[in-house]
Amino acid sequence: MLTVLLLMASGILLGLLLPNSPRIKSIIDRLTLYTMYLLLGIMGFSIGTNKTLLEKLPALGFQAVVITFGAVTGSVVMGWIAYWLFYKAKH
């Protein structure tokens, strides 16, 4: 966790030194997007190679899906309320 935060902090500092140019911003955004696709591919790969997890998936997966659905729905509703209360109302 510390490595991750330090890397990001150094990125922010370096970013602040960059000139304020839309071209540079769009290059960084595109690089971020491609790296993100790569990381997701690797994540999928991890799960794909984990045969024990894949075998157990149907049996335990249903319960997991139900819990995730509840957790995410509750959080999204809270986020929606927060957006209107704290952010949208002021802009």
Next chain:
Amino acid sequence: MSGSLLILLSFLVGLVVGYLSPASLVLENIIAGQYTLYLLMFLVGLSIGADKNSLNILKNFKLSILLLPALTIVGTFIGVSAAAPFLKELNLQDIWAIGAGYGYYSLSSIYISEIRTEALGTIALISNILREIFTLVFTPILARFFGKISPILSGGATSMDTTLPVITQYCGHEFALISVFHGTVLTIFVPFLVTFFLSL
């Protein structure tokens, strides 16, 4: 919408390739994922620094930023409690504990396996991985229809790293630091809340 599809596609391609590959590649793959995440964090930092508006939102948001992790905890608690009637095999404390992983699947599933059973730990693992995948895939849609905070709360603890790039991309750089703060606070809370719910 096309953002979600590309994200899902990258994940599915990885899944199929992984399924067809020999299992011996797993370790190298975890290391590769770690370094890719590091690169991604650096790039996200760079994009925050390069966008001069990113830091302004901290001034507008003030106290309410501190409230967001609490809203995720409350929202998740209410949501999983509402789902409990569909999960007759599990008791309420276990369901709360699984929810309290907030996407931090490695740590929460280890705790739950240790304190309860392997099977419950596996449910926690899958459930929290799904939370991360859901956020990665649906952030473009959530940001559009449910406001730009909902992807952060949906991401839970992962809003500080794995789901941060997609949140930054679709909610804007001005939400990046809020997202990091939110995820960091939840990451710290996960071990405490999981063990707390299991002790009830």
